[in-house]
Amino acid sequence: MTSFIAQKEEQELLRFSTAGSVDDGKSTLIGRLLYDAKSLLDDQLSALEAKARVDGDQPDWALLTDGLKAEREQGITIDVAYRFFATPKRKFIIADTPGHEQYTRNMATGASTADLAIVLIDARHGVRTQSKRHAFIAALLGTPQLVVAVNKMDLVDYDQSVFEAIRRDFDHFVQQLGIRAPQYIPISALLGDNVVDHSESMSWYEGPSLLHFLESTPVGINRNLKELRFPVQYVSRPNQNFRGYSGQILSGIVRKGDEILVHPNQQRTTVESIVTYDGELEEAFAPMSVTLTLADELDISRGDMLVTPRHEAGVARDIEAIVVWMDHVPLQVNGTYTLKHTTRKTRALVEAIRYKVDVEEASQVEGQALALNEIGCLKLTTMQPLFFDAYQDNRKTGSFILIDEQTNLTVAAGMILKADQGGSDTLLANPVSAAERALYFNQKPLTLWLTGRVGAGQLAVAQAVERALFERGGYAYRLDQSAPRGLFRLAEDAALLNKAGLAAVVVDDFWQNPSREAARAQVGADAWFEVHLEASLGWAEANDESGFYEHVRGQRDHVDRAQQYQRTTATDADLTLNVEQLDVPELVASILAALETRGFLGRLRDEPA
Amino acid sequence: MLETIAPAQEQAPPFRLLTAKNQAPSRTLPDRYRLSHLRQLEAESIHIIREVVSEFEKPVMLYSVGKDSSVLVRLAQKAFFPGRVPFPLLHIDTGYKYQEMYSFRDQFTKENDLDLRVYTNQPAVKDGTNPYDLGTAACCGQLKTKALLDGLAAGGYDAAFGGARRDEEKSRAKERIYSFRDRFGQWDPKNQRPELWSLFNGHIREGESIRVFPLSNWTEIDIWQYIELENIPIVPLYFAQEREVIDAGGTLIPVDNFPFRDRLRGPIKTVKTRFRSLGCSPCTGAIRSEATTVGEIIKEMFQVRTSERANRVIDHASDDAMERKKREGYF
Missing domain, CATH: 2.40.30.10 (Translation factors)
Structure with a gap:
């Protein structure tokens, strides 16, 4: 009994991906593999057969593989699904990916961890673009082995020439890509030909059955044991006497006493011990997760990488x-x-x-x-x-x-x-x-142009926005009229700050001209964001601390101007906020939210220490 | 013979796959550097657990007292050895667990120096929530899903480890290892982040969280083999022994301490039984079994022909019962 269990524990693991269109018979193939490997259980089978009875048809293998309600309703697979089966020789993890055009991302996801990819081709239709695409993406993601399963051979009378023609076409395509030749297997997933056992209907085919190939192709062949790559994942300091670096060995072998090099500070030291819960090890290799202690106390943190000095990483x-x-x-x-x-x-x-x-x-x-x-x-x-x-x-x-x-x-x-x-x-x-x-600044250059009537509170808002940007790690500078400046001069200064990568917050109560088109042209549309702070004349006058209105009203000549001013609101603002209804923090929050939506502000989120 | 002549005007240059190796590897791996499937799965799970602890501020491990939880705890211990497991364990207690589960939980967490927190939906318990009067779905909704969401919110946890596996149920087959949840703890299966290689995206906003499933790629057999290999303690209910059960239409419910004994119809028998998965006593049946050791359980597993959760009453209420519960925030 013990040896039986031990033997099972020593199984190898092969991860493969499958891709195929709705009609290529992918679900049937997976259902068949699971069925023949006895990975389908009685209650799953009876659910399947019950459905088949209702529909009066053969079991629909897709019912097993289409997991989500939306998919079963639409009859499509929309996401990568992972399935598991085992034979006495190996354990298998299938990344089952949908084959629709819009789901390149799913195929890439499935292929990213696969040792092998099965590309299905319908024997009746020959090599179609879709199959090439599947092979292409699997190869692009570095899948070391491709298997081309030519399916539905039963529907072409198990004709060898059909198979050979497909093989020729596909080989031509693969040679163009410059990747290894795939393994070609003629099958009928529905009837089981060459899936597990050799097909008697295709005695002309001398290669392995699909399952036999999956069980015997070497695994881990692209595992690299030459160059040690150990990214530090977690610094372990349970007490004053222990400082370990935990992580998963991505490639290579590490031994006690080995000299290692630390990126990025390029210091060298030696491995003092390889610590695990199960005791210290003399050597560890990819893909083990271990903890290393080093001979010297170096400043090493998460994200650093320990490598073999003879084979440094780029x-x-x-x-x-x-x-x-x-x-x-x-x-x-x-x-x-x-x-x-x-x-x-x-x-x-x-x-x-x-x-x-x-x-x-x-x-x-x-x-x-x-x-x-x-x-x-x-x-x-x-x-x-x-x-x-x-x-x-x-x-x-x-x-x-x-x-x-x-x-x-x-x-x-x-x-x-x-x-x-x-x-x-x-x-x-x-x-x-x-x-x-x-x-570097984590921000796009920005000119935040705050305009409005004299007394609408532009300066207070500008100061608050400047501080808010500063607090979240931004670099902003406020331009106002503490030195007398014209509209054009303000725009010029803002443009210069923007060139230096900074944000300019401009206070503007020049009221003669309702348009800021000239300033916008100077700064550039990409960096421009104009906020109009709206206030009624009465409110603005009541809140004006500069004495502007008093001054204007005192001068008879300027009566016209005051009247003109009464009509003035910005005509081209990106955002208009009413200062009578909102307090300064609310105004700032609205402005920041608008900037975020426009993509001006990055989100700074430091890693927790 | 008619050979196809290449067209004079070539189209765009063919794309050389610079990301792919063009040659077969020169040799296969030496035997001493092969890693068995269990050790590969172990290394992968430890990587996931460490990654979460490094990238999140307040992780927690959901602890259900079952065999998968025992394995998860062992993996966490391995990940942080010689340090302590750096996050608490949260048990969502419905009050309907078997007595053996409570005693095991308390002893196991004490012996392993684990920080156990227990959360219960107290108002629902006071109201006498039970599956007989409310139905299994509503009862689970109150005592499990709501309790879980409230428990996570109360602790302010931004990442929660769970022991779910992709082989358990078909909607789980598509779940990510990092499963993103919105502010209401809900799962949107159509809008999952792609997960490539072993690069996990743990970016979330305030109030959002992730559920993490380090056992995603394990199967039920793997769990049992690992328990055997590592000698991991599990609740004695998993082992066969003579138990007094009510045969309620094929589901065998042990009657010892069973709170709804008078509600069940069926003959009482004494049968040698064990549990394949553990849940609440009103909703989890036992199976007939002779297996009294982990080795015998594994042997039985190779013969058994029903899926693991078939004895759970909650799952087969409707075809998409599990998916619905998961969308609502269940594990």
Whole structure:
């Protein structure tokens, strides 16, 4: 009994993804694998058969695999689902991904952790664009092994020439991509041919059945045991005498006494012990989660990386990467995002789209925008350096995600190609760009133009906004009339502050001209935000501390002006707020909310210590 | 022979997959550097637990006293050894758990130096909420879902670990490891964040939270094998023993301390039974079994042909019962 259990505990794990269209028979194939591997249970089967009786048809395997109510109603699969089965030889985790056009992001998600991908092709239809796309994305995400299952062979009379034609077509496509040749298997998922057992109807096929291949293909073949990559995930200090660095070994092997190098401070030390709950280890290897203690007390924190000195990781702030865009809001060139890479988070600026990838044609195309489910090559600059390897060498240290700073959504999956040429080395020679300033200040240049009648309280609001921006880590400077300035001069100064990457908060009660078009043109529409503080003349006059109204009324000549002023309200404000109804904190909150909506303000959220 | 001639005007250059290896690896892994599936799952779960503790301010572990909770606790101990588990355990108590569960809970948490908090929807308990008068759905809604949401809010927790697994139920198959919840604790299955590699996005706003499922990729068998391998203590109810049960239409309900004994119709028998999953006594049945050790349970598992939660009354009320409960905030 014990040996039986022990043997089961020593099983290997293979993760694979499946992709196929509604009609390719993917659900049938998965249902068949689960059924034949006896992973379907009586109550699941009886639920299935009960449904089949009602519909008077064969069991509908999709009922097993379509988990969400919305999907069952619409008859589609909308999300990656994970399924599990085991044979005496191996345990399997399937990432079952929907094959619709709009779900590139799901296929990428499923492929990101897979050792193998099964691409289904309907024998009747031959190689279609959809199948190429599935193979392309699986390969793009670095899935080491592709299996092309040519399904529904029963519907083409198990004809070898149909299979061979598909193999030829697909091989041609794969060669273009420059990836390893896939394994081709002719099957009938419905009837079980070549799924588990060799098909008697296809004696011409001499290769393995699908399950046999899944059970025997080497696993962990892309596991890298050469270069140690150990990102520090958690600094463990349970008491004064213990200081350990916890994390998961992403690649390589670490032994007690090994010399290691710490990125980013480039100090060297040796591994004193490898601590685990089950006792100290002499050596540990990927993908184990361990805690290391080091011989020297160095300043090491979460996000740092311990590596083999002989094989350092790449260190760069400028990288070139392929990204799959996953959000409904398209990529913003010159936009900033939070980038998460290993255990490190930093801000990243998208400097440019180098090219886009046309998945249908498997080719590079020009493009200046990246929308949902599109793939492109980006140049990125990060605020802190990344410690990385090229994705093709190391999936764990070559991958990252981008997070939108406003919505907190994961908007992209990235695969690092290389450090960008002309990056850090020549950095000194390059002038600091506006984009770099934006990244550093965590804000877009902004001119907040506060206008309104004399006495509407612009100065008080401006001071409060300036402070509020300052408190949340922003860099703002207030421009008012403490020195006499004209409208145009204020706009010029604001534009200069904006050029330096700062926010200008401008107090304006020049009342002759209801339009601020000239100032807006000087500052530039991208940075301009005009708020009109609205107050009735009576209220403004009552609250005016400057003596302006008294002065105007005292001068007969200026009666006309006072009348003119009575009509004046800003005609082109982005936001109008009534100061009679709101107090200063409310006004400030409204203004900040509007700025956030417009994307002027980043969200600063420091990691908890 | 007619060969296809390449067109004179080539289209865009074919895209070389620079992210993919173009050659087969030269050799396979040496045996000593292979990691069994259980150790791989263990390493992955520890990574998840540490990541949450590093990125969130106030995590908590939902503790249900069941076998998955026992495994989860062991993984947390491994993640922070030689330190203590750096977050509290929260037990949402309906008051209807078996006596063995309460005694196990108290002893287990004490012996393992765990910070246990218990939360109960007291007003509902005072009102005498029970599945017989309200129905299982409404009872769970009050004593489990509402208690859970209130308990999390009362503690101000921004991340809550749970022991749910993707193999348990089909709506769970699509749940993320980091499962985002809005300010009302609700799950929106159509709007989940994509989760790639092992890079988790823990960005939330004030008042929002995540549920974290470190056992997502484990199966029921994996749990039992791990319990065996690690010698993890579990509630004795999981082991077969002679129990006095009411055979209520095929569901075997132990009558010892059973609060609704007079409401059940059916013959009382003495049968050797055990529990495959533990819940509230009115809604969890026992199964006939001879398995008295973890090894025997595993052996039985390889023969058993019903899914784990089939003895839970709450799940099969309707086809999408679990999904609905999850949307409302249930685990």
